[in-house]
């Protein structure tokens with residue numbers, strides 16, 4: 001995306017960047033060209049189709065920034081490198097393309113760490129580029145030297161310290177290839193300053209995208225198990241979204257008649273309005289969904305990894321089930337749950353093969369017996385306060401369900417996951433594996449860049465929003481049309497809830513104050529309002545939608561609202577805490 | 585990491601690209617996944633640019649399965665082979681220095697002969713031996729020498745190779761790998 005095609009809010013600052021129309025195209029793309037390391041980096045980015053990246057300059061990456069304006073890549077100057085990494089992550093999740101972020105050596109690189117760990121846990125394809133001190137300074141504790149390759153070993157799919165400009169081009173292309181192939185993930189490329197200046201020959205070498213195929217016989221065995229199941233379930237995860245397997249999942253569910261559960265990261269891979277949709281499992285999943293898992297005799301798990309927030313105590317989880325596990329990462333098969341049939345494949349390919357392999361079946365009775373147990377969500381019992389479900393309902397109706405919701409971490413995340421009812425593919429974006437507070441606002445910048453014509457809403461808590469609130473400046477500078485809903489309960493709500501349940505209401509260090517968000521937003525040149533009345537919610541959300549540019553709405557909710565039901569960490573359905581009939 | 589004291593555990597042969605930092609990646613993987621590794625030995629292989637590791641995993645089948653799969657996810661790991669079945673060739677080397685004055689020297693030398701160990705250094709107060717063999721044999725040597733007082737010792741950890749079965753009768757191969 002280029003700067004000139006972006007939506008701009010009325011008050012947005014306009015930036016013009018002087019850059020030549022095109023880069024020299026001679027000689028042809030297949031001919032090796034003699035270039036500086038920084039131009040090799042730029043050429044490789046362009047060859048990989050990169051149109052936008054998020055970053056922050058500094059000493060060790062200056063040669064790259066010197067070359068960048070010659071190329072048609074839109075660079076977004078974030079206000080903190082962590083935000084750059086989250087924005088690249090949001091872009092990648094929304095588009096399926098590789099997200100790119102960049103920072104300087106030392107503190108610039110370490111600021112990327114949380115963003116890399118977030119992307120790694122959720123299998124998000126990303127390339128992070130860091131400047132490094134010049135080769136002759138490495139290992140001497142030089143100014144702004146940090147071993148970022150060492151630091152990010154366990155939180156990247158792979159990483160590189162580039163030793164010469166001659167290997168830089170191949171490493172850049174290899175990084176993109178690794179990031180998007182198989183199970184996607186972040187890859188870091190650390191480039192010493194003198195390597196950015198050194199010249200070498202460069203030939204573009206974009207690697208084709210290859211996905212493994214599952215073994216044919218496994219599908220027959222899977223179909224056999226499915227045919228004999230009385231109480232089967234599908235649990236679909238993030239893998240279905242990554243593989244674009246929406247239609248295939250739907251065909252498989254409809255043909256086999258099997259009810260569908262989606263994990264937190266799988267939300268929006270299957271329309272929640274579909275009669276076979278059951279919602280999500282685990283710690284905050286509705287009781288009837290967890291009870292269904294308890295009873296199920298066959299579970300078809302697609303592109304999910306049996307996270308402990310889904311399973312609770314493994315020994316007591318799904319005690320009657322036999323598992324068919326489909327994942328692109330062989331290491332996921334049998335990692336947490338033993339699979340009777342393990343299929344190593346791209347989720348879409350596997351689902352397509354399963355559609356052909358299974359016989360049409362009907363499990364209406366099983367489906368009804370599950371749904372009969374569902375507790376009606378009903379109108380909120382607490383009438384005085386704004387409830388989280390009112391807010392997400394208002395967003396959904398004001399956007400005709402077309403919005404992409406980017407949520408932060410905490411109670412509001414669970415409420416937004418639970419009450420929204422996702423029907424549009426890939427419309428729910430959140431940090432699931434790492435649970436990174438401060439993720440939503442910067443990630444939304446990437447989502448918006450990837451989907452410029454779709455409404456993008458952030459739903460965040462008053463704690464998490466303050467972790468990266470500085471990005472309102474980036475949003476203003478870029479003129480991004482992002483709407484933000486802050487669910488303000490005056491607490492680090494999710495932690496306060498645990499303190500209430502498990503620590504005798506000892507609310508130690510969870511009370512948190514907030515700035516006047518409307519005033520703060522105005523200071524950034526954007527518009528914001530505080531909403532305190534339930535009756536006002538819908539109107540204000542509509543106002544936000546009709547206001548050009550970014551808008552921040554603060555919704556004041558009850559301080560002690562809880563997320564129900566809840567299975568305590570490491571527990572099971574038997575230890576579930578349900579909502580009390582009367583809310584105090 | 586402790587050293588395998590016997591032939592127990594599964595033996596993995598891991599071929600890796602001989603890049604700087606590859607050992608850190610492998611060791612880091614074992615640490616962060618909390619794998620139960622008994623020993624890890626690295627050296628050159630027959631192919632230039634490829635190093636060969638011998639890894640002894642103490643855990644059960646599920647853990648070994650995870651070790652293999654997680655290793656294969658490392659970009660610089662080229663191949664992982666479980667050579668535990670089919671009576672592999674397993675060896676360990678030890679250097680061991682014991683206290684021995686002139687009066688004890690004959691006894692130590694006798695032991696060395698029995699174990700085909702070589703004496704590689706002698707002083708008035710000590711003898712240093714070198715021995716290569718199956719780990720149980722190394723254990724035995726260490727046990728018998730301990731009464732002299734072990735001053736210093738280094739054990740290499742297990743190195744392994746599968747047997748070349750190309751000219752064995754089929755039944756033998758099948759029986760061995762069963």
Ligand SMILES: Cc1ncc(C[n+]2csc(CCOP(=O)(O)OP(=O)(O)O)c2C)c(N)n1
Pocket residue numbers: 408409410411412413435436437438460461462463464465487489491492493494495
């Ligand atoms: C970076 C980071 N620090 C700490 C936590 C632990 N944590 C999880 S939820 C939560 C509370 C979030 O509070 P808030 O943003 O106000 O959202 P609420 O739960 O009230 O909706 C905390 C502190 C975290 N997930 N991420």
